[in-house]
Amino acid sequence: MxxxxxxxxxxxxxxxxxxxxxxxxxxxxxxxxxxxxxxxxxxxxxxxxxxxxxxxxxxxxxxxxxxxxxxxxxxxxxxxxxxxxxxxxxxxxxxxxxxxxxxxxxxxxRLQDALTKKDSVTLALVTSLKKEVGMDDQDIQINVEKGVVFISLSDKVLFKSGSYNLSTRANEILGKVATVINGKPDFEALVEGHTDNVPYSGGGVLIDNLDLSAKRAAAVVRQLITLGANPAQLIAAGRGEFLPLVPNTSAENKSLNRRTKIYILPKIDQFYEMIETEMKNLEKGGQ
Structure with a gap:
């Protein structure tokens, strides 16, 4: 530039x-x-x-x-x-x-169906027992405990105090129970004896309340067999004073604790077999 x-x-x-x-x-x-x-x-x-x-x-x-x-x-x-x-x-x-x-x-x-079926059988059994025994007596109760049907009998209707010998009225009651058991061949009957906590003092072959409760249960089983019940369905057990209904604090409570319970229950192996059958049906349905 x-x-x-x-x-x-x-x-x-x-x-x-x-x-x-x-x-x-x-x-x-x-x-x-x-x-x-x-x-x-x-x-x-x-x-x-x-x-x-x-x-x-x-x-x-x-x-x-x-x-x-x-x-x-x-x-x-x-x-x-x-x-x-x-x-x-x-x-x-x-x-x-x-x-x-x-x-x-x-x-x-499936399990619920099996249990429902069992509950239905239980209800039918209670109805059958109440119909057969047909008693409105506070000393005789028919009820369900944990899914198991049982008859509770006060010692007053079966035995004399401190004894394992059956009363005359016991034959009438146990005859009806035997009829129900015979109508249920798939069930078992567990007879369970109970006492209060007063120490046994009758002497003889019995030692204590446990012996007395076991003897009473055996006497009931023996009478049921005599009245026609199947011996294979019957079980005898003594509980003594160790499973009271109420505290042994009064004469009335002690009377309630002196009792015999007869459980009418399905055979446990058959109950499990019923569930097992349902499981097998389930497996077949899934294939």
């Missing part, structure tokens, strides 16, 4: 002597125009260079962003694959869990 100006000045001095003032003015004007064009071109060039630098910076930023997007996209693809695998495994596990729950619910239903 400076060289051009110097050359122009030299040319001006040289030409001053050779050209007219009018021509010199024209040359100066043209020189000024050329300088203006040069300045304009320089400004545009600098602007273009600036724009180019900005464009390159933007291009670099876009490239970096594109690279990041590609990397993120690849990660999403990999994550999607992992998620698909997890979802498939989760679906399989859920399906297996649902099948397991269905199978478990079916087993529970």
């Amino acid at each position: 400076k060289k051009i100006v110097l050359l122009a000045l030299c040319a001006g001095f040289t030409l001053t002597s050779c050209v007219s003032k009018k021509e010199f003015a024209a040359l100066q004007a043209k020189q000024q125009q050329t300088e203006d064009l040069l300045n304009t071109a320089t400004v545009k060039l600098n602007s273009c260079l600036t724009d180019r630098s900005t464009a390159l910076a933007k291009a670099e930023g876009l490239q970096n962003r594109l690279d990041d997007l590609k990397a993120s996209n690849q990660q999403l693809i990999e994550s999607s694959k992992d998620l698909t695998m997890l979802t498939t495994k989760g679906a399989d596990n859920l399906e297996r869990s649902l099948e397991s729950l269905k199978e478990r619910d079916l087993k529970i239903t």
